[in-house]
Amino acid sequence: MIKAQPDGEMDYTHLAAQVRRRRRWPAIVVATAGTTMTEAVDDTTRIRAVLDEYGVDGHLHVDAALSGIPLALDGRLRLDDAAGISSIAISGHKFLSVPTPCGVVLIRDSARTHASPVAYTATLDTTITGSRCGLAAALLWHAIATQGREGHRWRATEARRLAAYTADQLTQIGWRAWRHPHAFTVVLPTPPEPVRKKWLLATDGDTSHIICMPGITHGQIDAFVADLAAATPPRRIPRTRPASESRTSTSPQVPVPAPSTALRRQPS
Numbered sequence: 001m002i003k004a005q006p007d008g009e010m011d012y013t014h015l016a017a018q019v020r021r022r023r024r025w026p027a028i029v030v031a032t033a034g035t036t037m038t039e040a041v042d043d044t045t046r047i048r049a050v051l052d053e054y055g056v057d058g059h060l061h062v063d064a065a066l067s068g069i070p071l072a073l074d075g076r077l078r079l080d081d082a083a084g085i086s087s088i089a090i091s092g093h094k095f096l097s098v099p100t101p102c103g104v105v106l107i108r109d110s111a112r113t114h115a116s117p118v119a120y121t122a123t124l125d126t127t128i129t130g131s132r133c134g135l136a137a138a139l140l141w142h143a144i145a146t147q148g149r150e151g152h153r154w155r156a157t158e159a160r161r162l163a164a165y166t167a168d169q170l171t172q173i174g175w176r177a178w179r180h181p182h183a184f185t186v187v188l189p190t191p192p193e194p195v196r197k198k199w200l201l202a203t204d205g206d207t208s209h210i211i212c213m214p215g216i217t218h219g220q221i222d223a224f225v226a227d228l229a230a231a232t233p234p235r236r237i238p239r240t241r242p243a244s245e246s247r248t249s250t251s252p253q254v255p256v257p258a259p260s261t262a263l264r265r266q267p268s
Contacts, residue, residue, distance in 0.1 A: 002014055002015050002018060004035070004040070005040075007038055007040055007180065008035040008037060008038035008039070008040030009035075009040040009041065009042060009043070010031065010032075010042040010043075010047070012043070012046050012047070012050060015029070015047065015050050016050045016053070016054075019050055019051060019054050019056055020054055022056075023054045023055065023056050025056075026056065026057040026058060026059070027051060027056050027057070027058040027059075028058065028059045028061065029047055029051070029058055029059070029060050029061070030061050030062075030063060031044055031047055031060060031061070031062045031063070032062070032063045032064075033062050033063070033064035033067045033068055033071055033077055033088075034064060034065065034066040034067025034068070034071075034183075034185075036202075037185075037187065037202070037204060037207060037209055038180065038183070038185060038187050038209070039066065039067060039179075039180055039182075039183035039184065039185035039211075040180060041067065041071065041076070041077075041180070041182070042062075044060060044062060044083050044084055044085055045082070045083065045084065047060060047084070048060060048083075048084030058086075059086045059087070059111060060084055060085055060086045060087075061085075061086060061087045061088070061089070062077075062085050062087070062088040062089070063089055064077065064088050064089065064090050065089065065090060065091040065094055065103070066091065066094045066095060066184075066211075067095070067182070067183075068088065068089075068090035068095075069090060069095050069096065069152060069156075070095060070152075070156040070159075070182070070184075071182065073149065073152060073153045073156060074156075074182065076182065079106065086107065086108055086111050087105060087106060087107040087108065087111060088105070088106050089103055089104070089105045089106075090103055090104050090106075091103045092104065092136065092139070092140045092143065094213075095152075095155075095156070095213075095214070096140065096143040096144065096152075097143060097213075097214065097215070098136070098139045098140055098143050099139065100133075100135070100136055100139065102133065102136035102137075102139070102140060104140070112126055113126070155214040156214075158214065159184045159212050159213060159214050159216075160181075160182070160183070160184060160212075162184075162212040162216060162218065162221065163179050163183060163184050163185065163186050163210075163212040164179070165218065165221065166186045166210060166212055166221050166225075167179050167186050169221065169222070169225045170186070170188055170225060170228070173225060173228065173229040174232075175188050175189060175228065175232075176188070176189065184211050184212045184213060185209050185210070185211050185212075186209060186210045186211075186212065187207060187208075187209050188207075188208055188209070188210070189206060189207070189208070190203050190205070190206050190207060190208045191208060191228055191231070191232075192231050192232060194227075194231050195224075195227055195228050195231050196208075198227060199224055199227070210224070
């Protein structure tokens with residue numbers, strides 16, 4: 001287990017220490033593009049540099065379940081040789097909104113094991129499960145084809161705008177919410193119980209989050225903020241640090257991630 005920085009990104013110093021202790025063996029490093037609680041993105045170039053520094057052969061896998069496609073559209077997540085990524089997994093039921101759990105795994109040819117031909121299908125079977133759901137593949141194709149590159153780029157942009165709006169509205173009522181610039185996810189202190197009973201928020205201890213997925217509306221956010229404001233007394237926002245003070249992160253410490261969920265309202 002590798003430690004995380006306060007904003008959720010991998011602690012590369014700790015990674016280097018763990019690799020140094022185990023440099024006699026190859027390494028499989030699982031990075032994340034969009035962590036569960038804060039949607040932080042691990043820097044694959046820095047991870048590969050750590051492996052190279054200690055001469056460790058390694059397979060770098062990226063869990064990009066939620067953020068893989070939006071980050072790829074931005075050019076921030078690349079699969080070229082410079083990125084050093086060996087394999088990557090992306091979910092179809094998250095950003096693409098396919099109505100059944102499914103996903104895609106991409107792996108470099110050099111990392112694949114050799115497969116034997118399957119006589120009755122006249123193909124090479126290189127997958128773990130052998131059989132796959134044809135309906136899921138069709139739904140994935142439909143989700144991609146109907147929106148297209150620009151359509152999905154627009155969806156990502158609108159989700160980020162709503163996330164920025166959410167963080168601003170929460171801050172205005174005294175809740176110190178924050179988000180990564182690329183993220184749909186807004187992190188905030190855990191709301192009081194009456195709010196948690198009405199709204200389903202992923203919560204881990206004193207930290208909760210709202211994921212402003214495509215389809216979430218300003219009206220839903222306004223209703224949540226109103227309920228939160230009514231349930232809690234006004235909070236005083238700490239003053240901004242002057243330039244002369246330390247520039248250490250002011251984000252809350254991120255605990256072990258809890259299951260993620262988009263903002264949803266319970267039926268009355």
